[in-house]
Amino acid sequence: MKKTATAKKTAAAEKAPAAKRTAAKKAPTAKRTAAVTKAAAGKKTPALRKAVVVKEAASVAEPAGKAAPVRKTAVAPPSGESPTALVRRARRINRELAEVYPYAHPELDFENPFQLLVATVLSAQTTDLRVNQTTPALFARYPTPEDLAAANPEEVEEILRPCGFFRAKTRSVIGLSKALVETFGGEVPGRLEELVTLPGVGRKTAFVVLGNAFGRPGITVDTHFQRLVRRWRWTDETDPDKIEAAVGALFPKSDWTDLSHHVIWHGRRICHARKPACGACPIAPLCPAYGEGETDPEKAKKLLKYEKGGFPGQRLKPPQAYLDAGGRPAPPLGAA
Ligand code: SF4
Numbered sequence: 001m002k003k004t005a006t007a008k009k010t011a012a013a014e015k016a017p018a019a020k021r022t023a024a025k026k027a028p029t030a031k032r033t034a035a036v037t038k039a040a041a042g043k044k045t046p047a048l049r050k051a052v053v054v055k056e057a058a059s060v061a062e063p064a065g066k067a068a069p070v071r072k073t074a075v076a077p078p079s080g081e082s083p084t085a086l087v088r089r090a091r092r093i094n095r096e097l098a099e100v101y102p103y104a105h106p107e108l109d110f111e112n113p114f115q116l117l118v119a120t121v122l123s124a125q126t127t128d129l130r131v132n133q134t135t136p137a138l139f140a141r142y143p144t145p146e147d148l149a150a151a152n153p154e155e156v157e158e159i160l161r162p163c164g165f166f167r168a169k170t171r172s173v174i175g176l177s178k179a180l181v182e183t184f185g186g187e188v189p190g191r192l193e194e195l196v197t198l199p200g201v202g203r204k205t206a207f208v209v210l211g212n213a214f215g216r217p218g219i220t221v222d223t224h225f226q227r228l229v230r231r232w233r234w235t236d237e238t239d240p241d242k243i244e245a246a247v248g249a250l251f252p253k254s255d256w257t258d259l260s261h262h263v264i265w266h267g268r269r270i271c272h273a274r275k276p277a278c279g280a281c282p283i284a285p286l287c288p289a290y291g292e293g294e295t296d297p298e299k300a301k302k303l304l305k306y307e308k309g310g311f312p313g314q315r316l317k318p319p320q321a322y323l324d325a326g327g328r329p330a331p332p333l334g335a336a
Pocket of ligand 1: 231
């Protein structure tokens with residue numbers, strides 16, 4: 001498939017954050033510990049303490065070239081921490097994570113917005129690795145929305161079988177390809193309100209596409225993001241849209257996409273759902289949930305995954321920055 005202008009933007013969006021991330025300064029551990037102890041021990045916040053109100057861009061993406069509409073969201077710490085201390089701690093965690101994962105990137109292989117959109121839809125209920133092992137055959141056979149819209153569903157089902165729920169996923173990707181062709185001239189739209197009209201595309205998928213294929217800031221509230229922001233007491237909301245708004249209020253909009261990568265990468269490598277590797281966690285001094293997982297450094301080290309544990313990553317074609325940092329590509333489908 002020919003590389004479009006949007007595909008070039010995609011490549012730029014993947015490269016851009018690395019330099020910015022390496023600029024983050026690391027504070028001495030002792031200092032960090034003191035800051036955390038203070039924050040965690042925290043004075044009780046009076047109920048009437050005035051909330052810090054942070055300007056937040058509206059969740060609805062703006063038309064190209066227009067300024068984002070702005071709404072105001074109050075920072076509301078779930079614990080005794082003050083709103084200002086919460087903002088500082090949250091931003092500090094993000095800076096630390098930027099140092100831990102300077103090569104963080106979306107973990108789905110893609111070369112253009114269409115591929116990213118399809119891969120994100122396929123990633124429901126399975127790993128990015130499995131999607132990455134499946135999509136090369138899919139995109140080789142159906143490189144454009146027009147090709148996939150006209151596909152024989154049984155042939156697509158056969159290709160998608162390794163992803164699980166392959167019949168429903170076949171319906172979704174053919175359906176969304178038809179909608180792209182019929183409504184958007186075969187192009188993936190770059191606006192949230194248009195993306196969510198596509199079958200099988202919700203806000204989470206739309207933000208992944210906007211953030212990584214169009215360079216528009218977005219917060220991806222997946223299962224890792226939800227778990228980690230609760231452990232860090234950034235919010236006690238449980239609804240993904242409310243989490244998105246609460247966390248968005250803690251950070252400048254320009255940080256949202258990289259923040260999402262950092263949090264999700266940390267959730268996949270160190271801060272696991274069942275056994276977080278607290279004893280090997282570089283942000284332990286900033287984490288109110290330290291001790292929820294394994295604290296013995298040697299035992300915790302054995303829990304690390306992907307490049308942190310010396311294993312291959314999820315992408316068959318990871319960005320160069322990942323390879324330069326010692327990361328390894330994932331094996332193709334069927335390889336040992
Ligand atoms: S200290 Fe433990 S719970 Fe906190 S972020 Fe690290 S691994 Fe997760």
